[in-house]
Amino acid sequence: MSASARKDTPEQAEFRQYCRQWLAQHKPGEPPVRLPQSPLEIMTEPQLHYLQAWQKSAYEAGLIGCDYPQEVGGGGRGDCQRIANQEMIAARTPFLPNVIGLGMAAPTVFYHGQEELKRRLLPRLFSGEDIWCQGFSEPGAGSDLASVQTFAERRGDKWVINGHKVWTSLAHFAEWMILLLRTDRSHKYDGLSYFVVPIRAALGKGVTVRPLIKITGETGFNEVIFEDLEVDDSYRLDELGKGWQVAMTTLLHERSAGELQTPRAGGMKSGATHDTNxxxxxxxxxxxxxxxxxxxxxxxxxxxxxxxxxxxxxxxxxxxxxxxxxxxxxxxxxxxxxxxxxxxxxxxxxxxxxxxxxxxxxxxxxxxxxxxxxxxxxxxxxxxxxxxxxxxxxxxxxxxxxxxxxxxxxx
Amino acid sequence: MAQPNDFGFGEEAAMLKDAARKFFADNLPVAALHQLVADNHDPDRGPAVAWREDLWRQMVELGWTALAIPEAAGGLGMPLVAVAGLVEELGRAAFPCPLLGTLNATFVLAACGDRAAAALDDIGAGRAATLALTNRDGDWNPAATELRASGGTLSGTAWFVQDAGKVDRLLAAAHTEGGLGLFWVDAGAAGVRVHGDAIVDLTRDQAHVSFDNVEAVEVSANALAALNTAFPAIWTLLAADIAGAAEWQLQTTVEYANTRKQFDRPLGFFQAVKHPLVDVMIGIDEVRSLLYNAACACDTEPEKAGQYAHMALAAASDLAGFASSRSVQYHGGIGFTWECFVHLYFKRQKHSQALWGDGAWHRARLAEILLDTAA
Missing domain, CATH: 1.20.140.10 (Butyryl-CoA Dehydrogenase, subunit A, domain 3)
Known part of the structure; x- marks a missing residue:
C-alpha cells in the first residue's frame, strides 16, 4: 500500500481505486505539440485544445470538483479532491489548463456568489470549457493590491466599468474574469467590490486584451483594458463594498491555504521538456x-x-x-x-x-x-x-x- | 517499509510533549535558570557544573530516561518521534541535565546486542550516561578516538565529553587489538579523571576525561557498526534540542519586537526586523519537518535514517547560528548584556551548532550518499 493510501477513509479508498482504474484507461496520449512548463504559459490554440479536452474528460469522469455539491456541478464527495490529485499526479497526466478557474475563481464564486450564478458558471469552469482569468493587479496596484483604481459606476441596475488590469494570465483565451474593482473612491478597503465579468463576449465592445511578453520570450499574460463596459448587477459577488473580503478568499486559495482543495494534475512532459527538480x-x-x-x-x-x-x-x-x-x-x-x-x-x-x-x-x-x-x-x-x-x-x-x-x- | 503519514506521533507522544513543557516551565522558568547557571559572569571563570539534580531525579522517576530503551530490553520502546518531542521541550527550556547523553548512550547500547544488556539495565535503573568518543581535534567522525584498550582496561583521554560532570557512566570507544570496541565505564572507577572544560555554554558542562588503566566492560567489539546504527538518532535528537531552543529565541525576540518602540513604531513594524524573524520561523519549521522525518525513518525505514538525519542536523546546525544571531541583534543594546536572558540560549545554540557535525559537514556526508553512489 502506498504511504498516501494509508489513512484513507472507506469512501476515499474506493474513490482512489476508481481514479486509478480510470486513469489507467483514459490518460491522454502524447501531446501533438510542445507543452509549456505551466498552464500560465499556454500560447497556442493547439496547446489549449489538447489540454481542454483532457480537463473535460477528467471532469466528466468525476475527478475534478469532487468536493463541491452536485447542485453546482461538483461530485458531492467529502475530502476526495486530494485523492484524485494524488492519483492524477502519480499517473503523470498533463496539467489542467483552467488553473485560475479551478484554484481561485471556483472557491470564490462558491463562497460569495448567488445560487443561480454558481449553478450557471461552475460546471463549465470545472469542465474547462470556460477558461477563467483574474483581474486584480493594475499598473499602480501590485503588492499594494487595495489601491486598485478600475472603477464601476452605477447606472440603474447596470454597472459601467473603466480601468486597466495587468499581468492577466490566460486572458487571451478566457471567457470569464474575476474582477476586483472600486465602487467608492472615498474608502480604500471598503470602497472595493468584486464581480465576475464575461470578457470574451465583450472583446472589441468595451474590453481590449493585449499580450505582454515575459522575460522568457513567452506570452501568456496580458493587459486588459475596460472602456465603458456595461455589466449586470447580478454578476456582483457578495455585498457592495465587500470586495476586499472576497479577494481574501481568492488569495487564500491561490496560496493553497483555503478550505477547498484545488484540483491538480500533471507530470506529463512532451518532446524536449525535462523536469526541473x-x-x-x-x-x-x-x-x-x-x-x-x-x-x-x-x-x-x-x-x-x-x-x-x-x-x-x-x-x-x-x-x-x-x-x-x-x-x-x-x-x-x-x-x-x-x-x-x-x-x-x-x-x-x-x-x-x-x-x-x-x-x-x-x-x-x-x-x-x-x-x-x-x-x-x-x-x-x-x-x-x-x-x-x-x-x-x-x-x-x-x-x-x-x-x-x-x-x-x-x- | 513506508513511513506512517503522521510520523508515528500519536496521542501518547503529544501527552509526553505537553507534560515535558509543563515540567520545565513549572520547575525551571528562564529567570530561575539564569539564577542557577549565570551567577558568575567572570570571563576567566573555571569549569562549572550547575544543575538541579533533584529535578533530574524526578525526570528519571517519570521514566524519561528509559523511553528509548527497547521493549525487549525492559524499556518503554517509545517511537523516536515521541522522544524528539520531549527533547524539543528540553531545548526550549535550555534545561541543564544529562538527558541527551543518556539517550545517546541508549541508542548505541541498543545497537550492540546481548553484551550490552547489563549496561541498558543500568540506564533502566536510572543511571545517567554520556558518550566518550571524540579525540582532541574534535573530529566528528564517529570512529575518531584516542583511547586504547588492552587486557580489559582503558587508557588515554576522551575529549569534548558532554555533561561529564553529571553522569554515572561513560560509554567510550577505544582501539583494541581486534579493531574498535565500545566500553561501559563507571565514572567513579579508579583511574577515571574528569577534567572540566571552561566553556561558553552555561547550560551544559563539558570535560575531557582521562583513563589510566581503568577497568571497563566491553559491550561491543564492532564499535563502528553500532555507532553507524545509532548516529542517525543522536543527530536527530540534537536537531530537536536546537529546534526547541530556536522556538524560544523566536518567541522571545518577537515579543520584544512587539513591545519595544523606536521612531514611534514597534520594532516589528520595520521589515528589516520582521522579515528575518519570519525566516527564523521558516527555518524552525523546516528543521522540525526534517527531524520528524528522520526520527520516523529511524523507527520504520532504517536504510534511509542516515540520509534523513544528515538533512535534519545540517539544517538545524545552520538554524542554531541564524536564530541566535538574530535574537541578540534584535534585542539591541539590552541583548548584548548579561542580564538579558537571550545569551543563555545564544550560547547553548552556538555549542550545539558544532556538536555532532556542523551544517557543512553533514552536507558533505549527504553528498557522498547522493552524488557518489550509483543512482
Missing part, C-alpha cells in the same frame, strides 16, 4: 564534465546542491506535517508558508542548476547542445514569476510576520 539537478551534476572530473566533484557545488536537496525535502515534509494537527502550534503557520517555500525553492534549484551547467547554462530551447533542452534557464527565469506573482515573497513575509507572529503591520 532536485532529482534532475543531481542528474545534471553527475553528467556535467568539469576539468578532469564531474561538476558533482566540485566541493562548493556539492554544498549548494545539498542545500537545495535539503530544502526540497523540508518542503515535502512540511506539507506532510501540515496534515497532522498534533504537530502544529498555530493553524496558519505552515499553510501560509506554502507559496513562499515553493517559489523560492524552485528558484534556488534552477539557480543551482545553472551554476552546475556552467558555460552550457547559456544555451536555450532551440540549441541542440542545451542541457535538459534549455529548460533550466527557462525555469530560472520563470521562477521570478512565482516569487513575484500572487503576492511577492516580501508581501508573503509581511503576512507571516503579521498574521502568525503578530508583529505590527508594515503599511
Amino acid at each position: 532536485s532529482r534532475s539537478l543531481i542528474e545534471l551534476a553527475r553528467t556535467t564534465r568539469r576539468g578532469e572530473g564531474r561538476a558533482a566533484d566540485d566541493p562548493v557545488l556539492r554544498d549548494r546542491i545539498m542545500r537545495a536537496v535539503i530544502r526540497e525535502k523540508a518542503f515535502e515534509q512540511t506539507l506532510r506535517r501540515s496534515r497532522n494537527q498534533a504537530l502544529l502550534d498555530h493553524p496558519m503557520r505552515l499553510p501560509l508558508q506554502n507559496k513562499l517555500l515553493a517559489s523560492e525553492l524552485a528558484q534556488e534549484v534552477a539557480d543551482t542548476a545553472l551554476a552546475v551547467a556552467g558555460a552550457a547554462g547559456s544555451l536555450y530551447l532551440a540549441d541542440d547542445n542545451a542541457p535538459a533542452g534549455g529548460q533550466w534557464p527557462m525555469a530560472y527565469m520563470n521562477s521570478f514569476g512565482m516569487t513575484i506573482a500572487a503576492g511577492t515573497s516580501e508581501v508573503q513575509r509581511n503576512i507571516l510576520g503579521e498574521r502568525v507572529l503578530g508583529m505590527s503591520k508594515s503599511k
Whole structure:
C-alpha cells in the first residue's frame, strides 16, 4: 500500500481505486505539440485544445470538483479532491489548463456568489470549457493590491466599468474574469467590490486584451483594458463594498491555504521538456564534465546542491506535517508558508542548476547542445514569476510576520 | 517499509510533549535558570557544573530516561518521534541535565546486542550516561578516538565529553587489538579523571576525561557498526534540542519586537526586523519537518535514517547560528548584556551548532550518499 493510501477513509479508498482504474484507461496520449512548463504559459490554440479536452474528460469522469455539491456541478464527495490529485499526479497526466478557474475563481464564486450564478458558471469552469482569468493587479496596484483604481459606476441596475488590469494570465483565451474593482473612491478597503465579468463576449465592445511578453520570450499574460463596459448587477459577488473580503478568499486559495482543495494534475512532459527538480539537478551534476572530473566533484557545488536537496525535502515534509494537527502550534503557520517555500525553492534549484551547467547554462530551447533542452534557464527565469506573482515573497513575509507572529503591520 | 503519514506521533507522544513543557516551565522558568547557571559572569571563570539534580531525579522517576530503551530490553520502546518531542521541550527550556547523553548512550547500547544488556539495565535503573568518543581535534567522525584498550582496561583521554560532570557512566570507544570496541565505564572507577572544560555554554558542562588503566566492560567489539546504527538518532535528537531552543529565541525576540518602540513604531513594524524573524520561523519549521522525518525513518525505514538525519542536523546546525544571531541583534543594546536572558540560549545554540557535525559537514556526508553512489 502506498504511504498516501494509508489513512484513507472507506469512501476515499474506493474513490482512489476508481481514479486509478480510470486513469489507467483514459490518460491522454502524447501531446501533438510542445507543452509549456505551466498552464500560465499556454500560447497556442493547439496547446489549449489538447489540454481542454483532457480537463473535460477528467471532469466528466468525476475527478475534478469532487468536493463541491452536485447542485453546482461538483461530485458531492467529502475530502476526495486530494485523492484524485494524488492519483492524477502519480499517473503523470498533463496539467489542467483552467488553473485560475479551478484554484481561485471556483472557491470564490462558491463562497460569495448567488445560487443561480454558481449553478450557471461552475460546471463549465470545472469542465474547462470556460477558461477563467483574474483581474486584480493594475499598473499602480501590485503588492499594494487595495489601491486598485478600475472603477464601476452605477447606472440603474447596470454597472459601467473603466480601468486597466495587468499581468492577466490566460486572458487571451478566457471567457470569464474575476474582477476586483472600486465602487467608492472615498474608502480604500471598503470602497472595493468584486464581480465576475464575461470578457470574451465583450472583446472589441468595451474590453481590449493585449499580450505582454515575459522575460522568457513567452506570452501568456496580458493587459486588459475596460472602456465603458456595461455589466449586470447580478454578476456582483457578495455585498457592495465587500470586495476586499472576497479577494481574501481568492488569495487564500491561490496560496493553497483555503478550505477547498484545488484540483491538480500533471507530470506529463512532451518532446524536449525535462523536469526541473532536485532529482534532475543531481542528474545534471553527475553528467556535467568539469576539468578532469564531474561538476558533482566540485566541493562548493556539492554544498549548494545539498542545500537545495535539503530544502526540497523540508518542503515535502512540511506539507506532510501540515496534515497532522498534533504537530502544529498555530493553524496558519505552515499553510501560509506554502507559496513562499515553493517559489523560492524552485528558484534556488534552477539557480543551482545553472551554476552546475556552467558555460552550457547559456544555451536555450532551440540549441541542440542545451542541457535538459534549455529548460533550466527557462525555469530560472520563470521562477521570478512565482516569487513575484500572487503576492511577492516580501508581501508573503509581511503576512507571516503579521498574521502568525503578530508583529505590527508594515503599511 | 513506508513511513506512517503522521510520523508515528500519536496521542501518547503529544501527552509526553505537553507534560515535558509543563515540567520545565513549572520547575525551571528562564529567570530561575539564569539564577542557577549565570551567577558568575567572570570571563576567566573555571569549569562549572550547575544543575538541579533533584529535578533530574524526578525526570528519571517519570521514566524519561528509559523511553528509548527497547521493549525487549525492559524499556518503554517509545517511537523516536515521541522522544524528539520531549527533547524539543528540553531545548526550549535550555534545561541543564544529562538527558541527551543518556539517550545517546541508549541508542548505541541498543545497537550492540546481548553484551550490552547489563549496561541498558543500568540506564533502566536510572543511571545517567554520556558518550566518550571524540579525540582532541574534535573530529566528528564517529570512529575518531584516542583511547586504547588492552587486557580489559582503558587508557588515554576522551575529549569534548558532554555533561561529564553529571553522569554515572561513560560509554567510550577505544582501539583494541581486534579493531574498535565500545566500553561501559563507571565514572567513579579508579583511574577515571574528569577534567572540566571552561566553556561558553552555561547550560551544559563539558570535560575531557582521562583513563589510566581503568577497568571497563566491553559491550561491543564492532564499535563502528553500532555507532553507524545509532548516529542517525543522536543527530536527530540534537536537531530537536536546537529546534526547541530556536522556538524560544523566536518567541522571545518577537515579543520584544512587539513591545519595544523606536521612531514611534514597534520594532516589528520595520521589515528589516520582521522579515528575518519570519525566516527564523521558516527555518524552525523546516528543521522540525526534517527531524520528524528522520526520527520516523529511524523507527520504520532504517536504510534511509542516515540520509534523513544528515538533512535534519545540517539544517538545524545552520538554524542554531541564524536564530541566535538574530535574537541578540534584535534585542539591541539590552541583548548584548548579561542580564538579558537571550545569551543563555545564544550560547547553548552556538555549542550545539558544532556538536555532532556542523551544517557543512553533514552536507558533505549527504553528498557522498547522493552524488557518489550509483543512482
